[in-house]
Amino acid sequence: MKRPKLVDLNDAVQHPGRVVEFAVETGLEEEEDVDLLRPITGRLEAVSTGNVLFVKGKLDAELVLECSRCLKPVEVRISVLVHEEFDVEGVPAGFGNRQHAEVTEEGEAYPLFDGNQLRWEDLVRQSLWLSMPARTICKDDCPGIEDYQPPDDGGRPELAALAQLLDDEEGES
Numbered sequence: 251m252k253r254p255k256l257v258d259l260n261d262a263v264q265h266p267g268r269v270v271e272f273a274v275e276t277g278l279e280e281e282e283d284v285d286l287l288r289p290i291t292g293r294l295e296a297v298s299t300g301n302v303l304f305v306k307g308k309l310d311a312e313l314v315l316e317c318s319r320c321l322k323p324v325e326v327r328i329s330v331l332v333h334e335e336f337d338v339e340g341v342p343a344g345f346g347n348r349q350h351a352e353v354t355e356e357g358e359a360y361p362l363f364d365g366n367q368l369r370w371e372d373l374v375r376q377s378l379w380l381s382m383p384a385r386t387i388c389k390d391d392c393p394g395i396e397d398y399q400p401p402d403d404g405g406r407p408e409l410a411a412l413a414q415l416l417d418d419e420e421g422e423s
């Protein structure tokens with residue numbers, strides 16, 4: 251397995267109020283269910299209140315989705331909104347008492363931190379899924395499924411079959 255991409259946010263965790271910015275760029279190579287046209291890019295920032303570490307920002311993504319009406323591929327550009335908060339335990343070292351604060355993710359099913367290092371690519375992936383549009387239309391007057399020609403390469407034959415089924419039903423009513 252590929253080593254996770256980490257960004258060290260210790261500086262933010264130990265110094266509440268200090269904003270740590272970092273650039274991200276990823277093609278999400280391990281994500282097979284997303285067809286990106288180019289890498290997702292942007293900047294994120296992390297800042298701690300002492301008890302909570304916020305990681306937020308807005309990234310740009312261009313990807314291919316399926317038209318909700320005719321199922322043809324559509325190229326779309328979306329903003330991926332990242333807005334996560336993580337609990338912080340301990341006393342930040344920046345308070346000068348030789349102690350140390352650390353992000354804690356007790357009970358999290360998919361932890362994103364190794365110590366105070368964030369696996370930012372996993373965070374981007376989660377945020378991408380949450381930012382996906384519920385509906386994609388190829389063009390305003392998309393006629394729907396009747397115009398759909400199944401691709402010759404046999405991709406997704408089950409969808410073509412479904413399209414035919416829906417077509418038949420509409421024809422009867």
Ligand SMILES: [Zn+2]
Pocket residue numbers: 317318319320321322387388389392393394
């Ligand atoms: Zn369409």
